[in-house]
Amino acid sequence: MALPILYSYRRCPYAMRARVALWAAQMRVEVREVSLRDKPAHLLQISPKGTVPVLQLTEGTVLEQSLDIMLWALAQRDPQGWLNADRDTIVRLIAINDGDFKKALDRYKYPERYPEQPQVFYRQQGEQFLQLLEAALQQHRFVLGDSASMADVAIFPFIRQFAAVDAGWFAGSAYPQLRAWLNGWLESALFAQIMQKFPTYIEST
Ligand SMILES: N[C@@H](CCC(=O)N[C@@H](CS)C(=O)NCC(=O)O)C(=O)O
Missing domain, CATH: 1.20.1050.10 (Glutathione S-transferase Yfyf (Class Pi); Chain A, domain 2)
Structure with a gap:
């Protein structure tokens, strides 16, 4: 089964926050660790701004901001109530x-x-x-x-x-x-x- 694709960079704090939310929500994703100096053509095609993280959902939607990825993940499952605050x-x-x-x-x-x-x-x-x-x-x-x-x-x-x-x-x-x-x-x-x-x-x- 195809999984959402996460373009990520291990030490990027924006990518870290996205991964924490995805992992907490137990979302399975295909992690594509990028080299920031040599970004994959597919990443630039779906998100020309060229930053990570970027999440492409299986039906094609592209989330290109770390906070949008967090909100999407936690909307699927939020076992620790991270969205309960105002x-x-x-x-x-x-x-x-x-x-x-x-x-x-x-x-x-x-x-x-x-x-x-x-x-x-x-x-x-x-x-x-x-x-x-x-x-x-x-x-x-x-x-x-x-x-x-x-x-x-x-x-x-x-x-x-x-x-x-x-x-x-x-x-x-x-x-x-x-x-x-x-x-x-x-x-x-x-x-x-x-x-x-x-x-x-x-x-x-
Ligand atoms: N507003 C973006 C910022 C993401 C961002 O700036 N990521 C950095 C890495 S930490 C990046 O990809 N920079 C592009 C580059 O270095 O080429 C988000 O929240 O996702």
């Missing part, structure tokens, strides 16, 4: 992550590409979001309440990247609840499953 609140928090925070993350991670400011400046910009999350996690176990929601899943891969830029700094930073929350996701069985290695997809000609 939808507007979920969307608002993810928008900060994907907007200002991602911008700061890129600059903090690759300061040589943004020499206008020192690296620490970009880290401090990113910390505004860390502070917001830390304050929320001081109040409850997950970012929007005492149970996990789509917001946690959509955000943690980006916090993982931010933490990894300078692991020593993050370990000693003023965000203990955020560290515990991040570790919870990174140590989960689900994360181990979605980080399994797939061979790079080679298109047959």
